[in-house]
Amino acid sequence: MTEPTPPRARRPLTLRDVSEASGVSEMTVSRVMRNRGDVSAATRARVLAAAQRLGYVPNKIAGALASQRVNLVAVIIPSLSNLVFPEVLNGVNAGLDGTGLQPVVGISRYEPEREEKVLYEMLSWRPSGLIIAGLEHSDAARAMLRAADVPVVEIMDVDGEPVDSVVGISHRRAGAEMAEAIASAGYRRIGFLGTKMPMDHRARKRFEAFTGALARSGIEIADHQFYAGGSGLKKGREMTEALLRRSPDLDFLYYSNDMIAAGGLLHCLDAGIDVPGRLGLAGFNGIELLDGLPMQLATTDACRREIGQKAAEIIARCAETGACDGGERIALAPRLSPGETLFRA
C-alpha cells in the first residue's frame, strides 16, 4: 500500500478566493454555492460570476466535515464481471436519481476478508447509506454494519437475518419452484451445473432448495458439476458436453446462471439434441440481453434492477427524513418463465 496523493503544486481555490474576488463574505458565497438561505439576486449573480471566472469548485470534504452530511451511498457488490451486478447498479442509479445522493461502488470479489476491508473503507467516508449484496458477512463486518450509524440495506437475498433492511428475492423459493416446474413437466434424470458454492451463497441456496424440492417429488439429483471462474457461452458449452458425456441419460439440466445455460443450449442444438424433448434446460437471472437465442431459455427473473432501485429508495427516504425507525423487508417474487426449453414436447 503506497501513500495517497501528496499535496499538489498549485493551491486549489477556496471560498475565500471567491469571497475576495466578489467582495462578499465567505458565508454569503457559501450560501450562493449551495442555493441556501436568502441572497439578493445581485450578490448572487456577482458571486456566481466570480466563481465561474476563477473556476472554483467547492471542497466537499470540508463541507461534509462541517455539516456532518455526505451525499454518498456506498454500494458493495461481489463483482462487475457478472452482468447481474451492473443491472443492480443501474437500479440503484435510478432510485437515487433526483435525490442529490451519489452511489459509490466497492467490489468484494466474493471474498469475506475483502468485503470487510471495502466495508471499513467505505464506512470511513461516513456515507448516507449502505447497500450491500447478500446476508452473509463475517462477524466483524456485521459488527461494523450494526455499529455504523447509517441505514443499511442488504440486497439480492431474503433468506436470512438482515442487519437492518433487506430487499431481494428468496433464492430458496426460486430453486424450489424451478424444481417443481421441472418435475411436473415430467423430467426425472436431472443434472445441475453451477458456480462453486462457497463463493456464492445465493447459488448455494437455490441448489439446496432445488434438490430439496426434487426430493419431495421422489427425485434425486442425477449428476452435478461445479466450476470456478467466469461464466461465458464457451464455458457453458464445454461443461454441458462434459456432463452429458459422463451422464448421457440426463433429461434436464439446471444451470446457476443464464450465460452458461445459453452456452449449454447452443451446444445441444449443435449436437442435434432435441430440446426440450429429449433434454430440458433452465438457467437463472432472466438476462434480457439473451432474449433472441435460437430458443427462449427457461429461467427465473431475479428482479435485479428492481432490487437496486428499491434499496436505493429506502436509503433516499432515510436521508430525507433523517430518521429511519425500522428495517424494511421487501421480498420480491422471483418470476419463473418456462420459455421454450422446459416443456416436454
Place this chain on the structure above:
Amino acid sequence: MTEPTPPRARRPLTLRDVSEASGVSEMTVSRVMRNRGDVSAATRARVLAAAQRLGYVPNKIAGALASQRVNLVAVIIPSLSNLVFPEVLNGVNAGLDGTGLQPVVGISRYEPEREEKVLYEMLSWRPSGLIIAGLEHSDAARAMLRAADVPVVEIMDVDGEPVDSVVGISHRRAGAEMAEAIASAGYRRIGFLGTKMPMDHRARKRFEAFTGALARSGIEIADHQFYAGGSGLKKGREMTEALLRRSPDLDFLYYSNDMIAAGGLLHCLDAGIDVPGRLGLAGFNGIELLDGLPMQLATTDACRREIGQKAAEIIARCAETGACDGGERIALAPRLSPGETLFRA
C-alpha cells in the same frame, strides 16, 4: 415488525473516544491507526484493542481535510449497461490494486450536460486522479479538467486532443482496418448497423473511417441503419432482418458492437443464410463472454480491460511520485480477429 430495532442513534466514535478508552493521546492513536511514526508495540496493542472493542472507524473526511490527501480516483463512464464499461472498471480495479487508491464511478449516460455535472461533483471531492471515457467534452468540462489540479486520463479513444494523458485505441484505425479486411475478402455490397452517432463518438469515428476506407477501395456503403437504446441479441436479430429485407443483396454487415452482431448471426443461421459465403458479418469489442456462438464472430478487440488498467497505473504513478509532468499517450493496437464470419467460403 415486532423485533426491537437495534439502537443506532449514538454519536459516531472519534479519535478522542479511543484516546480516552486507551489512556493515550489522540495523536498517538492517530499514529497507530495509520501505521505512521514510531509507536511502542505495547501502546500500539492497547490502542488497537480499544479501537476494535469500541468499533471505531476513522473519519476519512476529517483525515482528508487535515492531510489534503484523498485516496479516491474518479472514473467517469457513459453507462454500465454496455458490458464494455464494466470490463474497463475491472481493469481500473486491477491497476489500482495494492496502491491504496479506490475507484469511484460516475455515470454520464452519454449526455454532455450530465457528464459536466458528474465531473463537478467528483472534482469537489478532490480525488487523487480522474479517468474519463472519451475525448469529447463540453467546453465547461474541459475547463474543469484543465483547472483541476489532478492527473486526468482520457480513455478508450486516441483520435483527438487529450487534456492530459490518454490511453485507448484508434477507432478510426479499427474502422479502416475492418473495411480493408472486408474488401480484401471480396465483399462488395456492405451494410452497417450501429448505435445512433451523436451519442457515441467512438462508434461514429469507426463508421467514418470505415466508409472512408471502403471508398478508397472504390466501394460505397450500400445501406445502413442506426438505432437507439440497449443492445441485445434480439435487437440484433430484428434489425438484421429488417435491413436484409430492405437490401437483400447485401453481402456483408458491419455492426457497431458484438452483441447485436451476435443477434444478427443467430438470425442469419435461423434464416438459412450461408455465413460467411453469401453474407459476412463482423462486430466490435471482442467480448469474451460471446466465445461459444455457433460461429466465431469477426470482431476487433478494443482492449477494454487493458485500457482501464493502464489508465489506473498512470494515476497510481502520479499519486506515488506526487508529480506528473507530462501527459502520457498510450495507443494500444486494436486487434482484428476474422473469426469464422469474415472469410468468403
Place this chain on the structure above:
DNA sequence: ATGAAAGCGCTAACAG
C-alpha cells in the same frame, strides 16, 4: 516514543 497546539475549508448558529 509521545504530546500540544494550530489549522485544513467549510457550514451551523447566531447577530445584526
Place this chain on the structure above:
DNA sequence: CTGTTAGCGCTTTCAT
C-alpha cells in the same frame, strides 16, 4: 439579506 464566531475530526509540526 449579510456578516461573525466557533467548531467539524483529524493531521501537521514542533516540542519534549
